[in-house]
Structure formats: structure tokens, C-alpha cells
Amino acid sequence: MHMGSYNAVIDMGSNSVRIVMYYEEEDGAFYEIDNMKQTIRLSSYVDAEQCITEQGIREVLAVLRQFRQLCSARAVSRVIGVATATVRRAKNRTEFLTRIYQETGFRFRVLSGEEEAYYGYLAVANTTPVTNAFTIDIGGASTEIVNVKDRKLINSYSFPFGAVTLTREFFRGSIPGKVEMKEMIEYVRAELVRHDWLMNSSHPLVGMGGTARNLSKIHQMMIRYPFPSLHYYPMRKYEVDSVFHLLLDQAPERMQSVQGLSKERADIILAGVLLIKTVMEHIGTTEFVTSNKGLRDGVHLESYLKRVQKPLLEDVVQHGVNVFMNNYKVNRTHARHVRELALSLFEGVKKLELHSYGAPESKLLDVAAQLYDIGRSINLRESHRHTFYLMIHVLLPGLTHRERILAALIASYKGTKRLQELAAPYESLLSEADMQMADTLGVLLTMARALDRTESGQVKAVRVQRIRDEIVLLCEGGSRPELELQAIEEYRKKFRKQFRLPLVIRWVEYS
């Protein structure tokens, strides 16, 4: 049944070793199917001669043997291994990697700091709505910062410190004192100040790596954030500060029990968050956004982009929509046709000044029109609820959380009451105006769906006209589509309720 292939990326970092497995469809759409990490903290197995110790090598080998088993079982056909700061700096890296190859069969490429920065950037540029931003990828022993303009990498630098090394060098006890923190901040500032492109920006700082993920997770727990996604989770500077103070106030023995904090990170999280704070203050930005996609995803994306010969995904959102449509066996011809009809209705009604929505809203309608049907894969009964569930829980990259919720509401639209019911858990993320917009676009989408009920594209196009106090919907095509014309009749009432003018349906046969 599986016509695609399984690929994996292994990332040997200074804090943890991780594997991510992807399933890749024939047409190139891909998604993560498994991942695993072992925190071995390789950066602490380096001796005075800058060599990885025998104990460190053994720890790595034990983990990689496990990963080898995972890859064999899943019939992974291609594994890309990359190693970062600790291996990059180790004097014995060649012997180290040769031994790994001999004992596990995995080949590792040692990334330069520049490459490490590039792959993080690549993940952010291809999975988020970011056009202008700084990205920061905090590893165990290095930190990469990139300046992104118009989705392009403009400047980048790999700093020689990370959450593990900063903790080890500056913090003695389990809770850092004021002086220790001040010393760390001064050291980091001295490093940052050497890069003149690293300043005066109101663009967000987009964070990757375990520190950023844990920071957002803790914050989501603190405020009982309702939307189940870390990816592209935004925080204001004062929110970052509040998590920092929460952590700082914990007695060491209670640190482990902070909700959202991973146990293996409890001892290095403070240095990591302090680093984020320091960078934000230095740049002058007030917004931090977490990217759940990082180095590993960048490495995987590069191999995909090479194959399709493109520097970046042209349309991040549409790429995600395609993955969705593949997974849930959507009839693409129909989905595209519903999109065309929905956008025609949107534009037609807009020209008559019955609404004043623009590009951001039509983008949501576009996504919703392609995905409205995915819930059917779960059950034909109450399929709109299943569409909503899937769109809330499956990552749709390139959209904000608010946009993801709105697209889900529009796609699953079945009337105002059900809209409100589905939206209820997420109301803290939506305004009254958002709800009104979802209601309006929902009506337009259900009309477009009715106009292709038989999925046969018989209503080829629609035009909307105003004749005196009536709105006339001209449906055009080759032969009269009974079922569609019957189905659209039922929406006249809803249209009138939305736009306060009666709707008349006319069939126009092509001669």
C-alpha cells in the first residue's frame, strides 16, 4: 500500500542525539512519522585535549545502535546524519566518526556553524509565515542567529556557546545567583555586539531547539493555552520574563515538577531562557515565536528542495494543504473546483460591497475550501466535526494559530450555532469580528460546496449581480445540473440572513 519511502535524519547534538523519521509520498509531500531522542549531553564528554572521551563514544554508540534498529524495522531507505558543535570542535572527530560508521553503518556530516545556521533558517522559512525576522537556534554548545529578510538569509553567525556550556561556565549552584547571571549576560552581550546587523529590529525573534520549545510549553501550561500546537507560538517579551521568573523562583528540588518542563532540561533551562532574554533585549524586539521545526527539518527539506530544484517552497501553506489532501484522500479536482467557486463568490459579493474582506480572509477561504471534506475519512456522520478536529490537530504550516482555528471553522461550517460551539474552547484567541468573518465565509463555502454536490464540475462558473434589491447568482455550465440547483436553493435563506438581500438563482446554459 505504501508507495512512498521512509527517510530519516539523525542529529548528533551537544545536548541530545535525535532521530526524526519522515514518510515521503511519491509526489514529494512528506510528514513526520516518528521521532526519538536520548539526552546524553555529549558536550560534557570532552577532555582537556578537546577530544571526545571513550565513555562519550560508548554512550553515542549505544544510542545509534538503537536508532539502527528503528531504521531497519521501518525500512528507512535513506538516513542523513549530521553532527554539530561538540563534534565540530573535537580533535578526534575523524576517528570518532569512523568508529561510528564501522559499528553502526551511519555516516555523519559535520556541519559548519554557517551550515547549522542555514538549516535552522530553512526550516523556519518553509514552515512558518515568517518573511522578516531573526532566528535563533540554541543548541547545547552553540547558538546560531540568522537575519531573515523577505524569506532570504541575509546574515548569520554561529556563536560558540549554548545552553549546556553557558550553564557549566557561569552557574555553579543549581540556582544561579545575581552575579553569575550578570556575568553570563555580559559575556553574551560582548559576543553579540560584534555583529552590527544584530540590532534595532522590531521583527520577531523565532526560536528553535529544546530551550525555545520548553519555554513555550511552560507558558502554555501557565496560561492554560487552548490550542494544541507549539509551532509558531508567539510570546511577548514580558511573557518570556514571567516564565524566567517562575523558573528562578523554584526551589531546586521543585524545578523538575514545573509543568511543561522536560526533566532532562531542568538543569540547563535557566541559562537557555536567560540567553533568549538577553538576545531580545539586545536586538530590541518584543516578540518571541517558537518554531517546532528546526535543524533536522531543514536538513530534510534541503534534500526535498534539491530534487524539485527550488531554493524555497513557493507556497508554504499550499504545500501543507497538499499533504493534508493526500493523507485524507481528498478528491482534488473537486476540491480545486470548490475553491474556484468559493473565491468567485467571495469576489462577486465583495464587488457588490456586501462585505469588505480582502486577501487575508480570502486566503483562509482558499485553505478551507480545499480541506472541508477531510472529516469524511473518519465518518460520514458528523463529518464537519471530524474536519474541525483534524484541522485543529494536524499541523498546517505557514499559518498563525488564529488563522488555523479560523480556517478550521470555515471548513467545518454548518451554521452559526455549530460555529460558536466549535469555537468555544478557542474563544480567547478569536475576536467578535473573527467570528463574524468565519460565519460569512462559512456561508460562501457551503454555497460553493452545494454548487458542486455531485463533484462533477457541472456548474463551471458563477457570477454575482445586483438587480434592484435582489442579488442574482448566475450559474453557468453545459447542461443543467439538477442536484446542484436543488442543493443551492437551500442556501437562499442563509444568504439573505448574512447579506440582508434576497438571493435568486439563475441557470445560464452555454450555447
Added chain:
Amino acid sequence: MHMGSYNAVIDMGSNSVRIVMYYEEEDGAFYEIDNMKQTIRLSSYVDAEQCITEQGIREVLAVLRQFRQLCSARAVSRVIGVATATVRRAKNRTEFLTRIYQETGFRFRVLSGEEEAYYGYLAVANTTPVTNAFTIDIGGASTEIVNVKDRKLINSYSFPFGAVTLTREFFRGSIPGKVEMKEMIEYVRAELVRHDWLMNSSHPLVGMGGTARNLSKIHQMMIRYPFPSLHYYPMRKYEVDSVFHLLLDQAPERMQSVQGLSKERADIILAGVLLIKTVMEHIGTTEFVTSNKGLRDGVHLESYLKRVQKPLLEDVVQHGVNVFMNNYKVNRTHARHVRELALSLFEGVKKLELHSYGAPESKLLDVAAQLYDIGRSINLRESHRHTFYLMIHVLLPGLTHRERILAALIASYKGTKRLQELAAPYESLLSEADMQMADTLGVLLTMARALDRTESGQVKAVRVQRIRDEIVLLCEGGSRPELELQAIEEYRKKFRKQFRLPLVIRWVEYS
């Protein structure tokens, strides 16, 4: 991407014309992807000469032209058309069907009453846990009753009355009077009494068709039933009576607003439910169960069973599990291995008298072990919740509602607290003992999963022994599986909590 094929069944009934479309995988697993009905009430277009009138023919043609569009758009490769009572009795059936073929290309087979009964039985026997029962399929103009013993059809009869014809013949006003109902009951009884196999049974009456579905839907609304499935929904006789009285008490103009009642059925529902009551009383059974699968599914199943050369699906539940595994890209080798390990643990622990569960519980563990991973297709994060959601909402045939909820709870098990949280909406269907059982089997399943964490089958088998006051888990295989042995360690605490004895893990290497 789609390697399977689309098939459709059209059922030209006396009340409505329906199409069901199925997607069929290469390996034979199939599921419904779309259905549509138009209530044209063909039985009312029959003239004094027992001919279907020109108006009736036109109504049917209009609907079938719509269905033709649906089939073309979906690239349906095979359509099976069947016609029932009204066409069967029509004098002009040959001209009628010829004209349909000429104008729509659809061929219809006219089913005999016996065949109609058989197909309904086939659907029930292959999609429910039924072994001994009567089935009743109430159509517009005929009603088929079948006596099922050990999943085999023993007796069957097609009665010449249905919900539409009984209404027309016995009820004058919109609310039937006592005399009218009495006359109808007496007529039906006189028909039933002629079949000596139709009596003295404590087996349930399994109902198919719109009357049965609407009856259950109304009851589910009345009691705010939490589980979202009509299929195999059981009702006691007094519950059938309570719905009947609810309907009887409605003023005619309020009938349409009874929650769960379809508008097109409002005028014939009373005769239908009264028929069910009368049959139950005649047989002497106190249990009514609705089957959401009926004639159309039986017709489709027959073509499948012919291809695999079997009279019945050998294992209804496993067939459903296979469809699930296909849809959600489960690694089958791994799933089967987890099942083996889980069942070994179940038996091993049972032999030590640490639990006393038997075949019904091991069946639930069996299903759960194969499906625990399906939620991963939605998101790796919180995948246990997605597994639960899918198992609750996708039809798993051959199980009762209670069993479906329990299998979902075991499959998504992540500890007692989360079990209780997920079970909360369904607590009216579960006992305290059920919750305890799900907790115990959940622990065994998570242990089995840990024992194949790399999905590579390295822990080939397990044995459970008691040595003094310790339980020893012997894990056997060819080479030491580090990740699995590490993963299983984490379950020692949970095991102890469940079974009140410490667990020791031992690795036994095959020599």
C-alpha cells in the same frame, strides 16, 4: 495514489432511492465514502392496474441522472442496482427498467422477497456481533424477517407490507386513532402467525431501514446518549414504547420538530414503530437493536465474499481492524507483534492468578494492541488522544458500544488519570469494574508496546514467572535490545501498582 477502486450500490426502494459509494482497497478492505438519498416514495406512484405511472418514472429518472453524475465524477467502476417491492410487483417493470437503462445506463436487478431478506441478513451477520437473532428490514412496501442461528439464515419471509403501505391502508388522519392502530396490529399479527418459526424467542430483534434508524436516533436524543454511533444501538422494549408514545403525543404540526426524526419520514414513522412493537410482542423478545448496515451493504458484501470465496466474513472484528490499519498506515508487522506480546503478558499474568479476566477481555486487548498507534497519523504530539478520537468515531464493526469504548480506552492508555478523563463523557455506559479492567489491560498493552519500541521484533517472546514474592518477566530474543529493555524498566512501577507485586526484568538470550 488511489490503488483501489470505487464501487456503488443503488437501491430503488418503495420509499426512497439511495446510492452508497464504497472505496475498496486492493486487498479487499472497503469502506463507505459517500451516500445520498432522495425520498420519492415510488410506492405511491402505482395505478389501479399495478403499473408505475409516467410521473413516477420521471421522478426516478431525475434522481438516477443525478446519481449518474455522482458516479462519473467519482470514477465509480462498478455499479450494482437493485429494486425491491414496488418494482417487483409492478406489471410494467420490464418496460420501466428498460427505459431506465436507456436513459441512465444503470441496470437494475429486481430482488425477490427472499433475496431482499438474505441481503439484510448478510449485512447484519457481517457487521455486528449477532450470532442468534431475528432481523427485520422494514421497507416502504415490504418487510423482511429472518431467523438467524449461529450466524446462519435459518428461515426468512418477505411480508407484503411496509411503513408506507401500512400508513396508507390503516391510518386516515395524521394521528392514528386507537381503532386504526388496533386494526393494523390485528392485520400484522394475522400475517405473522402463519410462520411457526416466528415465535418464542429471547434473542434480540435486529432492525434495519429508516424506521429502525429513526427510532434509535430519537431515543438517543431523548436520553442524550453520549456515544456517537447508531450501529448496533440496543433498546429495551419499554424504550421502544416510550419513543412510540412520544411520537403519538405530538400534535401533527409538531411532529416534524421531534429531535432525531427525519422530516421525510414524519408521516410514516408511527406505522413503522408500531410494526416493530407488534413484532417484538409477537416473538416475545425484550431487546431491539438497530443495524445501520442493511440491504445495500449486503449487496456490496456479497460481491466481496464471492471474490474471496467465503460465505461469511470469518472474523468481523478483525476485518474492521484491518480496514483501520490500512487507512491509518499502521506498521502491521509491529502491530501483530505487539498483540502477541500483549496476549502473552495477559495469559502469563492470569496463570499467576494476578487477574481473572477471560476471552471477552482478551478480545478487547487484541483489538487495542493492533490499533494503539493510529493516532500518530494525526499528530505525534498527544497521539493517544487522537487514537481515542478515531476509535470512538470510526465504526468498528462486530463490537458493542461498550466494547468499542473499552477498546479505545485500552488502546489510548497513558495512565489512570488520563483514562478517567477520556472515559468521562461515556461513564453512563461503563461500570467501575469496566474502568478497573481498562486500567489493568492498559498497563499490559503499554508494557507490550515498550517491548517493541523499535518496532523490530527483537523481544521475540515473553514469559511471566513468580519467584517467591517477585514477578519475573523473562524477555527472550537473539541479541540484547537496549532500547526495549530501557523502555520496559519504566513500567515496573506501574506494574507494581496494578498487581501489588514487584516486577523484575530478565533478558534471556537464545543460544
